[in-house]
Amino acid sequence: MKRIKACFFDIDGTLVRTDHTISRPVIDAVQRLEQEGVAPIIATGRSYEALLPVKETLGIHSPLICYNGAMIVDGSDGTVLKHHTLPEKEARAVITIARKLDYHILAYRSGELIYEKERPEAEEYYNRIKLPGKIVNFDEIDELKLTKCLMIADHENLLPVKEEIMEKHSEKLNAFNSDPRFLEIVPAGIDKAGAVREVMNLLGGTVEESMAMGDGFNDLPMLEAVHWGVVMANALPALREKFPPERTAPHCDKDGVATYLADFFKWEER
Structure with missing residues (x-):
């Protein structure tokens, strides 16, 4: 060896x-x-x-x-x-999916943790990282320039979301589970x-x-x-x-x- x-x-x-x-x-x-x-x-x-x-x-x-x-x-x-940061169009598409399904989504931008509202199902994630976040309106940010997004829901509910993201955006995005309840979205490759x-x-x-x-x-x-x-x-x-x-x-x-x-x-x- x-x-x-x-x-x-x-x-x-x-x-x-x-x-x-x-x-x-x-x-x-x-x-x-x-x-x-x-x-x-x-x-x-x-x-x-x-x-x-x-x-x-x-x-x-x-x-x-x-x-x-x-x-x-x-x-x-x-x-x-x-x-590497997420492409703008695709990042907003992921946010739209989360909003439509009413799943909690958070993102990292310039080292800052951001999300649109507090959700009880996100408590496990916050307990892990011990990093304070900031409530924002993603639509009010001119250029997102997100390093990654993370969607939180039960594993069986995230499976079709992952399939949808990879089916529609695999050329620009990569989606995977870092935990059964955490779906991470990063740039393709x-x-x-x-x-x-x-x-x-x-x-x-x-x-x-x-x-x-x-x-x-x-x-x-x-x-x-x-x-x-x-x-x-x-x-x-x-x-x-x-x-x-x-x-x-x-x-x-x-x-x-x-x-x-x-x-x-x-x-x-x-």
């Missing part, structure tokens, strides 16, 4: 436990990677602002993949290295796999020198793109079944990342 130069991590359900905290063993394991010359890289659907507390808790300095690949940020100084390739190029390496860990279907392109993709035991069965036992880490609530990395890199107890 080639030497691993970088390890990419999803946040929720991977680094972060179901109670939205990061365990000491996971923090120590991620820091040990950096100490041993392996770049630990966060790859998340969160905005840069929302992932900062995780980055600071981990104490890492590598590049950061935000918005499921729509933005790449220099982890040492916050400089935006890459940024944007996913974590593409961002992983860009980051590895920035680091002077290739995907053959990388590994990744994740628990959601939005992580699947990344897990398949790297040399060694690892799924968390807490992932949905339909995702877990795509990976053999040797590429399955313990549950995020049982220090899965720390346990798997220690075994993979054959770390001895300190």
Whole structure:
């Protein structure tokens, strides 16, 4: 096996436990990677602002993949290295769909979380990201320039929405579930796999020198793109079944990342 130069991590359900905290063993394991010359890289659907507390808790300095690949940020100084936004016409079409169905929709614009009204079903999302939002009228914004949109509803209700978006707008948009109740919409061609390739190029390496860990279907392109993709035991069965036992880490609530990395890199107890 080639030497691993970088390890990419999803946040929720991977680094972060179901109670939205990061365990000491996971923090120590991620820091040990950096100490041993392996770049630990966060790859998340969160905005840069929302992932900062995780980055600071981990104490890492590598590049950061935000918005499921729509933005790449220099982890040492916050400089935006890459940024893709939704096409104007298609972004407004997605907002129209959400309004028609009366589903909650939020968006990120220049790092700010915006939405048209408070909805109780969005509480789970806000509890995750711990980022204050702002109520706006999307129609009163001349140019949206949205990094991504996110629609919240029951999974079975989001399935036909996803199909409609991909059927009508697949040339300009990509839609996927980052959680059964969260449908994310980003520019076409944007996913974590593409961002992983860009980051590895920035680091002077290739995907053959990388590994990744994740628990959601939005992580699947990344897990398949790297040399060694690892799924968390807490992932949905339909995702877990795509990976053999040797590429399955313990549950995020049982220090899965720390346990798997220690075994993979054959770390001895300190």
